[in-house]
Amino acid sequence: MSTATYTLVERKGHWLTGCLRAFREDRLGFLVESARIAPIVGFRLGHRRVYLVSHPDLIRDLLVTKHRHLARDPLVRRILEKTLGVGLLTSEGEAWKRHRRMIAPALHRQQVRGYADSMARHALALNERWHDGQEADVEQEMDGLTLSIVTEALFRVDSTARTATVAATVPALQAIATRQFDRLLQIPDWLPTPEHRRQRALSDTLGRIVSEAIHRRRASGADGDDLLTLMVNMTDPDTGARLSDEEIRAEVLTLYLAGDDTTALTLTYVWYHLARQPEITARFHAEIDAVLGGRPPGFDDLERLPYTRMVFKEALRLFPAAYLLMRATAEPLDIGGHHIPAKSVLMTSPYAMHRHPELWEDPERFDPERFAENADLGWQKFKYFPFGGGPHICIGNQFALVEGPLILATIGQRYRFELLHPNQQLELEPQITLGPKGGMPLRLRRRTPAREAA
Ligand code: HEM
Numbered sequence: 001m002s003t004a005t006y007t008l009v010e011r012k013g014h015w016l017t018g019c020l021r022a023f024r025e026d027r028l029g030f031l032v033e034s035a036r037i038a039p040i041v042g043f044r045l046g047h048r049r050v051y052l053v054s055h056p057d058l059i060r061d062l063l064v065t066k067h068r069h070l071a072r073d074p075l076v077r078r079i080l081e082k083t084l085g086v087g088l089l090t091s092e093g094e095a096w097k098r099h100r101r102m103i104a105p106a107l108h109r110q111q112v113r114g115y116a117d118s119m120a121r122h123a124l125a126l127n128e129r130w131h132d133g134q135e136a137d138v139e140q141e142m143d144g145l146t147l148s149i150v151t152e153a154l155f156r157v158d159s160t161a162r163t164a165t166v167a168a169t170v171p172a173l174q175a176i177a178t179r180q181f182d183r184l185l186q187i188p189d190w191l192p193t194p195e196h197r198r199q200r201a202l203s204d205t206l207g208r209i210v211s212e213a214i215h216r217r218r219a220s221g222a223d224g225d226d227l228l229t230l231m232v233n234m235t236d237p238d239t240g241a242r243l244s245d246e247e248i249r250a251e252v253l254t255l256y257l258a259g260d261d262t263t264a265l266t267l268t269y270v271w272y273h274l275a276r277q278p279e280i281t282a283r284f285h286a287e288i289d290a291v292l293g294g295r296p297p298g299f300d301d302l303e304r305l306p307y308t309r310m311v312f313k314e315a316l317r318l319f320p321a322a323y324l325l326m327r328a329t330a331e332p333l334d335i336g337g338h339h340i341p342a343k344s345v346l347m348t349s350p351y352a353m354h355r356h357p358e359l360w361e362d363p364e365r366f367d368p369e370r371f372a373e374n375a376d377l378g379w380q381k382f383k384y385f386p387f388g389g390g391p392h393i394c395i396g397n398q399f400a401l402v403e404g405p406l407i408l409a410t411i412g413q414r415y416r417f418e419l420l421h422p423n424q425q426l427e428l429e430p431q432i433t434l435g436p437k438g439g440m441p442l443r444l445r446r447r448t449p450a451r452e453a454a
Pocket residue numbers: 088089100254255258259260262263266320321322325326385386387388389391392393394395396397399400
């Protein structure tokens with residue numbers, strides 16, 4: 001735990017709204033600028049008192065050492081709860097601990113190994129569907145791909161029938177939650193607005209699919225290895241209790257919401273950068289061609305694809321999908337030698353930290369070499385934390401770290417990507433996650449991998 005005193009600077013804003021306007025108009029700019037002002041920057045967003053923490057030692061305090069004194073941000077929690085119910089992203093205290101303890105083994109790296117073939121198979125199917133010269137919104141394509149992968153990991157045997165409904169429902173629910181996050185004033189939940197009715201209907205549709213699938217698993221005493229069957233059969237190691245249907249339903253929806261577009265966005269940014277940087281693309285192609293020689297990759301190939309993994313990690317640095325982590329203080333708290341009052345919001349931004357000039361050389365450059373095995377990183381934990389840290393660290397991080405490189409290696413063998421025009425620029429749109437504004441239109445070029453395996 002850090003006991004030193006760190007500088008705190010107050011950002012003054014409008015007497016009524018504080019820094020709300022700057023935060024809404026250019027959220028990333030505001031976070032990056034504030035992170036460079038001081039290790040702790042205090043400001044108001046409307047009536048909410050906020051502190052942005054931007055020093056690795058203090059981020060450790062926030063996520064690890066002092067996590068017991070902090071809760072999820074109540075606004076975020078309320079919006080998510082309407083969509084998901086009470087699951088890993090919305091529960092607190094003992095309830096959260098119990099769910100985490102039970103679900104973590106299902107997403108352990110050795111368990112994820114069992115999903116690797118399906119990850120590559122779905123990417124191969126996309127290769128077959130695409131054609132040379134096609135112009136595609138790569139963000140949408142990656143989103144569809146990761147959605148079908150999560151669906152199969154969750155439902156396995158009966159995933160195909162579910163995919164179409166889920167594919168229409170999950171993004172629509174995500175879009176509603178995003179709009180609600182961005183709103184200055186929340187509309188009371190009990191008001192039967194068209195948006196609330198649609199949100200309820202979509203959530204019910206998904207809930208029905210999950211409930212039917214749970215019912216089938218329970219009725220047949222199924223013994224499969226999909227996530228749903230694992231959840232149905234799970235018992236709490238301490239108490240022997242099982243998850244209820246309602247709890248499983250919430251966890252399935254949570255895994256969809258947290259696990260689908262985060263990975264899809266990271267992949268989207270990789271393809272964008274490969275389209276811009278031919279030297280990196282050439283090295284990437286050389287590695288996958290040499291290691292795979294045209295065959296689809298499997299879990300055991302990952303170890304022999306270090307450059308592919310480095311490319312994925314660098315995209316997670318420059319474009320961390322979870323660009324802003326938030327906590328709320330239930331009681332007064334000391335952070336970095338300063339008194340933080342109860343009911344304040346504490347934030348830290350992986351996006352701002354991953355681009356901090358005091359921590360990274362030439363931080364805006366996309367350079368996978370930073371993650372080379374023998375590179376001298378001068379590592380400080382919490383200078384790079386795309387999956388967060390501490391007890392709430394992303395439970396799907398091993399899933400993403402297997403899925404991402406496997407998709408890159410499968411698609412990279414058959415396609416390369418081109419910008420639609422040489423001065424095509426990327427504009428970011430920070431919502432719940434960090435997406436590209438207007439999608440990611442790119443041209444697909446079919447390629448033939450070198451045949452010989454190393
Ligand atoms: C590149 C992909 C991903 C990124 C960048 C990412 C990022 C994160 C981050 C930063 C957190 C911590 C949030 C906080 O501390 O407030 C988190 C939590 C979480 N993530 Fe991920 N995630 C990714 C993929 C996934 C996948 C594939 C799954 C599921 C299959 C998943 C499920 C979750 C869940 C359930 C939590 C809540 C954990 C808890 O509070 O105990 N994520 N993720």
